[in-house]
Amino acid sequence: GDSVTQMEGPVTLSEEAFLTINCTYTATGYPSLFWYVQYPGEGLQLLLKATKADDKGSNKGFEATYRKETTSFHLEKGSVQVSDSAVYFCALSPGGSGGYQKVTFGTGTKLQVIP
């Protein structure tokens, strides 16, 4: 079945440091890939997504590129801020037609940015 593997956290960085959170996946076909962010006490918010190979999703300074050859979707940001402190989830859905899409989530990586 489909699976998503994320690097374990927590990740602690100083403000303005470079961020990378690794994510690899196992899936058949051509899944869509997502990064979600969860701030303390809140639900999930879609951060960015990519629906086909070599697509780059970007939002709020975060980027991730869909690499089919390495089955990866690593999240990066050039300069993190304290407000980026949250839990980040990598996820995939099977893609294709049909409408109903079961999303498979990674275990989440907690990011803490210190001033």
Add this chain to the structure above:
Amino acid sequence: GAVVSQHPSWVICKSGTSVKIECRSLDFQATTMFWYRQFPKQSLMLMATSNEGSKATYEQGVEKDKFLINHASLTLSTLTVTSAHPEDSSFYICSASGGKNPYEQYFGPGTRLTVT
């Protein structure tokens, strides 16, 4: 667009009572809604999937008689935790699909349930 709300945002109930959580799609018609449970410091576990007007499909290991799901309209799904026990305390999150992009899920803010 594609906003999903949940109510209540947090609830405390006594052991043995039932509690209902609502999930609403505010600006689109949600043909499919999903209910997740999140344990502390863990990922989301899909509990069930519901299509409007149909019975919910429960994931393996989820008690359908304990977690009653109703999707009576295209904008509302409810999760009722029956005869709640302290081990049911958790963060429950719903999501909905059916907006402009049918392959994407839009998540609600979650409901924190504490059973005493």
